[in-house]
Amino acid sequence: MRSLNLFFVAALHFIYARADFSVFTNDDAYDAAEYGLFPIQTYTSTDLVSPRLNILQSSPECDASLFTFLSPRGGAVSDATATILDQSGHLVWTIGGYDQIYNLMVQEYLGEQYLTFWAGNDAVGGHGAGFYYMLDTSYREVRKIPAAGGLAGDLHDLRITEDGTALITVYEVVTADLTELGKSSQGELWDCLIQEINIATGELIFQWRAAEHYRIADTFKDIGDDGGIGRAFDFFHINSVAKDPKGNYLVSSRYMHTLTYISGETGEIIWILGGKKNMFTDLSDGNATDFAYQHDARFADNFTGVSIFNNAVDDPHPYLAPYSRGLHIKLDEEHMTAELVGEYINPNHVRAVSQGSMQVLENGNVFLGYGNAAAFTEYAANGTVLCDAHFGPQIRFGSAEVQSYRAYKYAWHGWPLTDPEVSILTDTSDNWNFYASWNGATEVDAWILQGASDPEAGEDQWEDLEAITKTEFETQFAILELYPKYLRVLAVDKEDIVLGVSSPLDAAEEKIWSLPPLRLEGNDxxxxxxxxxxxxxxxxxxxxxxxxxxxxxxxxxxxxxxxxxxxxxxx
Incomplete structure (x- = not known):
C-alpha cells in the first residue's frame, strides 16, 4: 500500500512540476492557440499565475523603467486579476479574489502613490456595478469608494484629481420618452452620469447627466428590443471622464461617437467633437472627427488637443474602419478646427470590438491596450512600432476569452508586508532546488541563500551559501549535498539592505513531501x-x-x- 501511494505522488509530480518558463518570442503557434486559449506562467514557490506573453517585437527605445499594468479576465481565465508585469513580461505583482477587475492604474492622492482599480459585477448591460479600490505601496486596501446617492460605481473610469477628488462614471435606469425611436413615451433608459466625489468624505461635488443634454435619437446604437420595462436602452454609454485646470470636464460617449466638453460650473455643453452634432471643422478630410465606439479620451498637448483609442468597430455593426488605432487630435477652440496629427496602428491591424486605451508616456512614447483583443503595443511619438506583445492567441482576438479593459505603463515601488515565499522541489533533471519569490516586492535586487544546522540557534548561525541577482519573478538555487539541513533566503536591495527574510525550510523533510502547486488554466x-x-x-x-x-x-x-x-x- 505504501509503495502504491508513493507511485501516486510520483505521478502528480510528473504531471504538474513545471519550471519557470520564459516568454514566447514571435511564436506563430502561440497565436494559433496551439498552447491553449490563455498560456500562463506557473511557479514553484507560490500558486500564483500570470499571463505568459508572446513578444512579437521589442526595442531598447521602449521605456523599460515602467511596468505594464493589466487586468486579465475572460472565458478562458479562471480568476480575474489585477496584474503588473515588467518590460520582459515577468510577473511583478498580482491579486485576484474579486468578482471582476477593471482599469488597474497608479494614481496619486494627497502626495502618495496608490494602485487603483474597479471591482464588482460587470454583467449589467455592458457596464458595471461595484466599487473603486485604492491600495497603498504595501498592497493594503486603504479605500473602498462608492458612487454617491446610493448608486453603483461603474467600471469604466476612476480618475483622482489634484484636489483629492474622484471622477467616476455611473449608470442609472430612468424613465424616458422613446417615441422618436418607435418605442413608448414611458420607456426605460440607461442614463449616464459623471460624478466628482470628495474621497475623504464621500461628498458629491458635481454631477452631470447625459439624458438632460443629449437627444436620445442622436445615438448610433440600434434600439432593437430594448427600451421596455426591464430592458433599458443604453443610448450614450459613457466610458471615460477627465478634468482640466479650468474645472471643465471631457466625456467620451461610445454610442454617440462623441467627445463632449462640459462646463464645470453650469454643466452645459461647451463643444462636441464627432458624432451627429460635431461642432468642429475637420482639417484632415474627416479623419479627425470620424472616430466611432471610441474609448479612453484624454486631454493632450497641455490641454490643446485630445488622445483617444478609436475602436472603429462594434459587435452588431459593420466595420467603419479596417482596424482600431490610437488617435492624436489637435484642437483649435478659437477657430473650432480639428486636425489629426498622429495615429498609432498595430502591425497586425488589430480590431478591438470593445474596450481599449491610449496613454502618452512622459518620454513621448504612446502605449495602446487593445481591450477585448489580448494585445498591447508601445509606439514612438511618430507612430513607429517599438514593442508589441500578446497575452492571448491572436486567432481568438475578439472572442472575449482573454481580454483586459485597459493596459497602461507606470513607475511603481512596492514593499509587501508578507514574507518571501519559498519551496524545495526537483527540476526536470531530478536535481533538488530551492525556489524563492515575493509578490509585489519591486525593490529586490538579489536573493541570498543561507543555511544553518539549527534554525533556532540565532542569526549568527546562518551562513551565506550563494547570491543570485534577481532577473525574473522566481529565483532558483541548486541545493548542494554539503549544504546545512535548514535553508532560507534573504531579499536585498541594491544597497545590500535586507528587505525580507523567508521562513526556514528543512531540506530533508521538504524533499519527501514537496509537491508543486496544482493550477489548471486554458486548455490544461x-x-x-x-x-x-x-x-x-x-x-x-x-x-x-x-x-x-x-x-x-x-x-x-x-x-x-x-x-x-x-x-x-x-x-
Missing amino acids: TWALKFLMAFAALTGVIVGSREAWSIWRSRRKGVHWEQVEQTDIRLD
Missing part, C-alpha cells in the same frame, strides 16, 4: 482528466486488493479485524 483539462483517470485506476486497484483480502479471509473463517491486524504486522 487534459491534465485534470489524466489525474482523474489515474485516481480512478488507483481506487480500482486498492479496492480490488481489499476485496480479495476479505474474500480470502472469509473462505478461511478469519474475521476482518484479524486481517487488519495481520496487514499491520506485515507492513
Whole structure:
C-alpha cells in the first residue's frame, strides 16, 4: 500500500512540476492557440499565475523603467486579476479574489502613490456595478469608494484629481420618452452620469447627466428590443471622464461617437467633437472627427488637443474602419478646427470590438491596450512600432476569452508586508532546488541563500551559501549535498539592505513531501482528466486488493479485524 501511494505522488509530480518558463518570442503557434486559449506562467514557490506573453517585437527605445499594468479576465481565465508585469513580461505583482477587475492604474492622492482599480459585477448591460479600490505601496486596501446617492460605481473610469477628488462614471435606469425611436413615451433608459466625489468624505461635488443634454435619437446604437420595462436602452454609454485646470470636464460617449466638453460650473455643453452634432471643422478630410465606439479620451498637448483609442468597430455593426488605432487630435477652440496629427496602428491591424486605451508616456512614447483583443503595443511619438506583445492567441482576438479593459505603463515601488515565499522541489533533471519569490516586492535586487544546522540557534548561525541577482519573478538555487539541513533566503536591495527574510525550510523533510502547486488554466483539462483517470485506476486497484483480502479471509473463517491486524504486522 505504501509503495502504491508513493507511485501516486510520483505521478502528480510528473504531471504538474513545471519550471519557470520564459516568454514566447514571435511564436506563430502561440497565436494559433496551439498552447491553449490563455498560456500562463506557473511557479514553484507560490500558486500564483500570470499571463505568459508572446513578444512579437521589442526595442531598447521602449521605456523599460515602467511596468505594464493589466487586468486579465475572460472565458478562458479562471480568476480575474489585477496584474503588473515588467518590460520582459515577468510577473511583478498580482491579486485576484474579486468578482471582476477593471482599469488597474497608479494614481496619486494627497502626495502618495496608490494602485487603483474597479471591482464588482460587470454583467449589467455592458457596464458595471461595484466599487473603486485604492491600495497603498504595501498592497493594503486603504479605500473602498462608492458612487454617491446610493448608486453603483461603474467600471469604466476612476480618475483622482489634484484636489483629492474622484471622477467616476455611473449608470442609472430612468424613465424616458422613446417615441422618436418607435418605442413608448414611458420607456426605460440607461442614463449616464459623471460624478466628482470628495474621497475623504464621500461628498458629491458635481454631477452631470447625459439624458438632460443629449437627444436620445442622436445615438448610433440600434434600439432593437430594448427600451421596455426591464430592458433599458443604453443610448450614450459613457466610458471615460477627465478634468482640466479650468474645472471643465471631457466625456467620451461610445454610442454617440462623441467627445463632449462640459462646463464645470453650469454643466452645459461647451463643444462636441464627432458624432451627429460635431461642432468642429475637420482639417484632415474627416479623419479627425470620424472616430466611432471610441474609448479612453484624454486631454493632450497641455490641454490643446485630445488622445483617444478609436475602436472603429462594434459587435452588431459593420466595420467603419479596417482596424482600431490610437488617435492624436489637435484642437483649435478659437477657430473650432480639428486636425489629426498622429495615429498609432498595430502591425497586425488589430480590431478591438470593445474596450481599449491610449496613454502618452512622459518620454513621448504612446502605449495602446487593445481591450477585448489580448494585445498591447508601445509606439514612438511618430507612430513607429517599438514593442508589441500578446497575452492571448491572436486567432481568438475578439472572442472575449482573454481580454483586459485597459493596459497602461507606470513607475511603481512596492514593499509587501508578507514574507518571501519559498519551496524545495526537483527540476526536470531530478536535481533538488530551492525556489524563492515575493509578490509585489519591486525593490529586490538579489536573493541570498543561507543555511544553518539549527534554525533556532540565532542569526549568527546562518551562513551565506550563494547570491543570485534577481532577473525574473522566481529565483532558483541548486541545493548542494554539503549544504546545512535548514535553508532560507534573504531579499536585498541594491544597497545590500535586507528587505525580507523567508521562513526556514528543512531540506530533508521538504524533499519527501514537496509537491508543486496544482493550477489548471486554458486548455490544461487534459491534465485534470489524466489525474482523474489515474485516481480512478488507483481506487480500482486498492479496492480490488481489499476485496480479495476479505474474500480470502472469509473462505478461511478469519474475521476482518484479524486481517487488519495481520496487514499491520506485515507492513
